[in-house]
Amino acid sequence: MDSVTRTFLRAAMRLDESAETFDRALEGVQATQTKHDAALKKLLDLVKTHETKWDPKDRAAMNSLGARLSVHRRALDKQLAQLGQERKGYAREKAVFAEISDLYASRLAAQSTTDDIRQTREAGLCRVVNRLIYDGWPMRASGAVPDVGFETPKGSHGYITLDLPRFLNFMVELDRLLAADPDFDVPDERYRPVRYLEIGSGPGRNLIIARESRIVNFESVSGFDINPDLIERGHRLGLETELFVGDALEQDYGGYDVVYSFRPFSDMELQERLEARMVETMDQGAYIIAPLPYDLDLYPQTRRVSDTAEIWKKVA
Ligand SMILES: C[S@@+](CC[C@H](N)C(=O)[O-])C[C@H]1O[C@@H](n2cnc3c(N)ncnc32)[C@H](O)[C@@H]1O
Structure with missing residues (x-):
């Protein structure tokens, strides 16, 4: 006060x-x-x-x-x-x-x-x-993104970005949580650098923001999307090694400290299947950032760790 x-x-x-x-x-x-x-x-x-x-x-x-x-x-x-x-x-x-x-x-x-x-x-x-x-970023290659005529699968959302202030709030809250988490404790640093994966990343706008804002200390940022057009566009934004094409329902989420997912699916059943898979394959101790989840409180392995943001931790 x-x-x-x-x-x-x-x-x-x-x-x-x-x-x-x-x-x-x-x-x-x-x-x-x-x-x-x-x-x-x-x-x-x-x-x-x-x-x-x-x-x-x-x-x-x-x-x-x-x-x-x-x-x-x-x-x-x-x-x-x-x-x-x-x-x-x-x-x-x-x-x-x-x-x-x-x-x-x-x-x-x-x-x-x-x-x-x-x-x-x-x-x-x-x-x-x-x-x-999206418009002014220096293009690594000339020419338009090839149109492979990708059609968003039934039950999936298209590319709708989370608004930036909200995404940045997630970064601020994540940084606070990591700094207070003994699992990420290292000498001489706020916490050990973390590996970030984004499900349904599109061309990777959030990856650029996450990395360049330097609010969280990331060791690496990566993302994938089912839509190859969006991934191609991301490669042209300079994210050649960070982005890949993949299906969220078939990924293994192990090997990452933070998994971010903003509703790839409009279909509730698919969204629930995705969340079950994330919880099953993620490493213990990893964080999930999930605006509008189906229900991540369903699982005994997950605990919501923030009062202000939709962030869970896999605790068991
Ligand atoms: C609501 S947007 C989220 C965009 C971005 N992640 C954000 O938070 O700003 C959902 C994204 O999920 C992708 N998507 C939909 N179904 C998918 C699936 N089965 N596997 C991977 N990505 C998928 C869509 O192509 C779209 O880019």
């Missing part, structure tokens, strides 16, 4: 405390006033019923009521003085709170402007990156 928020909360607490103290003082005044009024009423009733004749018992009662009245009067005077103090204290805290909450409100407004600017800037950068990768 930053210092402005702390100051604001402290001022709110002090205002609340002084309001309570003021209330208590007011209740005290009201209680004494009630007693005072009751004693006065009794005294007046006594006076009214004994306008002429006073016997000693009535005089004694009158004296006792008079004494009680002056005790209440003195207590009231004291309590009213105290109430005046509490009122002043409350007014002071109220003024301080008003000042601090103005400061806090302008700080929040400034913060939200900064967030808006950051988001607009991030979105702009993401557009540029996508454009650079």
